[in-house]
Amino acid sequence: xxxxxxxxxxxxxxxxxxxxxxxxxxxxxxxxxxxxxxxxxxxxxxxxxxxxxxxxxxxxxxxxxxxxxxxxxxxxxxxxxxxxxxxxxxxxxxxxxxxxxxxxxxxxxxxxxxxxxxxxxxxxxxxxxxxxxxxxxxxxxxxxxxxxxxxxxxxxxxxxxxxxxxx
Amino acid sequence: xxxxxxxxxxxxxxxxxxxxxxxxxxxxxxxxxxxxxxxxxxxxxxxxxxxxxxxxxxxxxxxxxxxxxxxxxxxxxxxxxxxxxxxxxxxxxxxxxxxx
Numbered sequence: 598x599x600x601x602x603x604x605x606x607x608x609x610x611x612x613x614x615x616x617x618x619x620x621x622x623x624x625x626x627x628x629x630x631x632x633x634x635x636x637x638x639x640x641x642x643x644x645x646x647x648x649x650x651x652x653x654x655x656x657x658x659x660x661x662x663x664x665x666x667x668x669x670x671x672x673x674x675x676x677x678x679x680x681x682x683x684x685x686x687x688x689x690x691x692x693x694x695x696x697x698x699x700x701x702x703x704x705x706x707x708x709x710x711x712x713x714x715x716x717x718x719x720x721x722x723x724x725x726x727x728x729x730x731x732x733x734x735x736x737x738x739x740x741x742x743x744x745x746x747x748x749x750x751x752x753x754x755x756x757x758x759x760x761x762x763x764x
Numbered sequence: 765x766x767x768x769x770x771x772x773x774x775x776x777x778x779x780x781x782x783x784x785x786x787x788x789x790x791x792x793x794x795x796x797x798x799x800x801x802x803x804x805x806x807x808x809x810x811x812x813x814x815x816x817x818x819x820x821x822x823x824x825x826x827x828x829x830x831x832x833x834x835x836x837x838x839x840x841x842x843x844x845x846x847x848x849x850x851x852x853x854x855x856x857x858x859x860x861x862x863x864x
Contacts, residue, residue: 601765601766602765605766609770609774612774613777613781616777616778616782616801617781619785619794619798619801620781620782620789620801625791625793629797632800636804639807639808642774642811643811646771646811646812646814646815648814648815648823650823651823651826651827654827654830655830658830658834659800659804659830663800663837666837666838666841667793667796667797667837670793670841670844670845673848674793674845674848674854682790682855683790684789685788686788686790686856686857687857688787688788692787692788695787696780696787700776700777703780704773707769707773708769708773710769714767714768715767715769716813716817717816718816719815719816719817720818723818724818724820727820727823731820731824731827734820734821734824735824735827739821739824746828746831746832749831750831753834753835753836753838754838756838756842757838757839757841759842760843760846761842761845763849
């Protein structure tokens with residue numbers, strides 16, 4: 598049990614610190630690497646929350662797919678110009694204060710409502726076998742959203758090719 | 765045992781960091797990465813409550829969120845490449861063609 602807690606707080610700290618580094622680094626490549634670390638620690642948190650399938654999806658799709666796409670685009674646009682310019686825009690201070698207010702609001706609401714968020718925990722093996730349960734749910738209860746998601750991916754693929762194509 | 769509201773706090777922190785990134789950065793690539801951070805924060809909440817309720821529907825929703833994130837990244841980066849080709853910049857505050 599102490600191992601569970603230690604793992605959670607370590608992963609949470611790693612995720613938050615590297616997320617902060619994502620938004621503050623000047624070089625986009627460094628930001629991408631720190632985002633990969635954040636995504637990896639979130640994937641390990643999924644593993645802790647009995648979402649094994651989602652942890653694998655997070656690593657394969659996010660880190661293996663989306664982040665490689667990001668790195669490719671970073672390499673396509675000229676990097677040396679971006680690293681020499683100011684990384685933050687003029688509204689930086691105002692936006693920072695607004696985000697801080699948002700965080701205080703979030704934290705206050707969650708802290709005051711922490712009792713209502715504690716639902717009676719289900720038994721440890723309730724979500725096992727995870728992949729089988731997700732597959733059944735996805736192809737029985739969520740069939741239509743699943744098909745719509747495939748259509749969305751097709752449209753996104755065509756759109757990305759059309760926009761990135763040289764005329 | 766880690767209480768559920770600690771997961772919610774972590775998600776809120778990641779969400780806020782993503783909002784800071786979207787609002788303050790000039791580079792559109794990093795703005796898109798901050799959007800990914802925001803979507804990930806939402807997923808943590810969904811998966812935490814899916815565990816408490818012993819209902820995989822929350823995890824299914826997280827899968828849909830990841831799908832939308834993939835579509836958004838593909839289209840966003842396509843727009844970014846087109847933009848860089850036409851305007852030679854990736855800074856959000858230099859794209860002011862409609863300002864007149």
